[in-house]
Amino acid sequence: MELFVFVCASIMILVGAIGVVVRKHPVHAALSLVLTLFGIAVLFVAQEAEFLAAVQVIVYAGAIVVLFLFVIMLLGVDRVEELRTEPIAGQRWIAAFVGVAMLGLLVAAIVTGAEAVIGRGDGIASNIAGDNSDANVAQLANSVFSDYVLAFELTSILLVIAVVGTVLLARKRKGQRVVAP
Amino acid sequence: MINIFAIDPLLVGDLLWTPLIIVLLKVLAVFVTGLVATMLMVWFERKVVAGMGNRIGPNKAGPFGLLQTLADGTKLFFKEDLIPERADRFVFKLAPFLSFVPAFLSFSIIPLGGDYRNGNGGMVTWFGEQTRVQLADPPVGVLFALAISAIAVYGIMLAGWSSGSKYPLLGSVRASAQMVSYEASLGMSLATVFLVTGTLSTSGIVNAQGTLGTWNVVATGLVPFVIFFISATAELNRPPFDLVEAEQELVGGFNTEYSSIRFALFFLAEFMNTITMSALMVTLFFGGPQPIAFRGVVLDIPLIPNGLEGTVWLFLKVLVFLYVYVWLRATLPRFRYDQLMNLGWKVLIPASLGWFMLLAAQRLGRDQGWNTIAVTVVSVVVLGICYVLLQLAFSVSAKQREAEGSMF
Secondary structure, three states, X not given: OHHHXXXXXXXXXXXXXXXXXXXXXXXXXXXXXXXXXXXXXXXXHHOOOHHHHHHHHHHHHHHHHHHHHXXXXXXXXXXXXXXXXXXOOOHHHHHHHHHHHHHHHHHHHHHHHHHHHHHHOXXXXXXXXXXXXXXXXXXXXXXXXXXXXXXXXXXXXXXXXXXXXXXXXXXXXXXOOOOOO | OHHXXXXXXXXXXXXXXXXXXXXXXXXXXXXXHHHHHHHHHXXXXXXHHHHHOOOOOOXXXXXXXXXXXXXXXXXXXXXXXXXXXXXXXXXXXXXXXXXXXXXXXXXXXXXXXXXXXOOOOOEEEEOOEEEEOOOOOOOOOHHHHHHHHHHHHHXXXXXXXXXXXXXXXXXXXXXXXXXXXXXXXXXXXXXXXXXXXOOOOHHHHHHOOOOHHXXXXXXXXXXXXXXXXXXHHHHOOOOOOOHHHOHHHHOOHHHOOOOHHHHHHHHXXXXXXXXXXXXXXXHHHOOOOOOOEEOOEEOOXXXXXXXXXXXXXXXXXXXXXXXXXXXXXXXXXOOOHHHHHHHHHHHHHHHHHHHHHHHHHHHHHHHXXXXXXXXXXHHHHHHHHHHHHHHHHHHHHHHHHHHHOOOO
16 A cells, blocks of 8 residues: 555656656646645655645645746746757756766665664654654654754744845835836 | 544554445535535525625526526536637646635535534444544644645636636736735634644544634634634635636636636636635634533534534534625625735734734743733733834835835
């Protein structure tokens, strides 16, 4: 059963991920991204991390990709892009190199950490005994608001800085004409 | 691995035939209930709006015009299905399903009945199996509904975009901006319910609301309910927030180019969502299938077993909300778009956040054994300072806008 769920979700994720890269139309690429995010949410559920799955759908699929689509629709970039010219010289080679390096890193991490993950075999929920349905949320809250509270607060400051920066960038300065996009 | 089926005692252990059949029956029942309820809701709305406008309303098809929706639906099925030439064909066909399927999915987590009295926790016994009268009771409960409503945005957004035409696009951009903005205050007011009941699952939330005093509408202090109600109305694109289909400005809104069955699916989803949201509100704030009880006196409906009585109570409570929605449609004029955004971002989101902090402080004070009055005074003062700062920020930005001209 678990294998079946894993295979289905993986197919969803892979098809979506390939679609993001291959699809020429930006809107179709964004929709493929939604498929990928959904597949990841399914995997989270299979790992008994229901809260993460819900948040994955609410935040990523529900808010972030909607914003992507907004930008695509409002700025009128929803037509097929010219892909033959490179905006930055040598961009493709660098991208390929970084991609391969990333893959190497991931494989290395999996190989070195294999025993730690497979050997222990305890999901997020199973740490708390019994069938407490809110174990997920309670544990996440405990670690976020006690052990990792500094990192949590720093992340929120980062978000605030991003918002302030966006407002500053988008503001019209005095006497400056707004150029229609 | 058991949790993947949501925690229903029916599905713990080996899978046998009886539980499987019960689950299939539940799926069928929820689906059929949804469809029939939608049909009756359309009739109810037309009849009540007609009554408020001193008209008769549908009265030809069936008794009291009850079958009018069926007739309209059949007509829509047999109409020609058009796809505009400039449409994105795949997305155009996909969009109605993206708004229809979520409407039904979120209905599956609502407790539709069951015996919540005497510590039964909503359990009923069917064919010798213990189960709940709800299709699924996932551990994340209400967050599932929130996630589903986040997905429903796609249906409307893509429908407008894929039509390849101007007014649908405008309508869908309006709609999705509105839905995304109001989702924030919807979530914040939900969080107060979680804070008070201490659980996310819908059956747990219903179980915690035994008497009138513990109904969440009282326990959370009314404000979250009001915010939730307004946000839900905006999320549903119902009047007075139906800018999505402002006929005077946008022809017909995001579904202008749709016809035949695809249009019927959008229509169905809209009414289905209204019913689901009403049921969700009853579940969260008004005790769901729990009977009205006060200080040990239970308002019991005689002759009906407790398990079935829950369904009756839920139906009555939901009916009140549906009537209120129809009432709003018949009486309130539509908001302007800037008013809508002001209400969402400048009033509802700060208010829900402030109320959440207030309740959290109360909870912390009780856990730590602090003086309740002192905690209340301090938190009210802090919230007052926040309010003044917020108003100051608004007035400064308004002044700057006047001096510099608007941004766009």
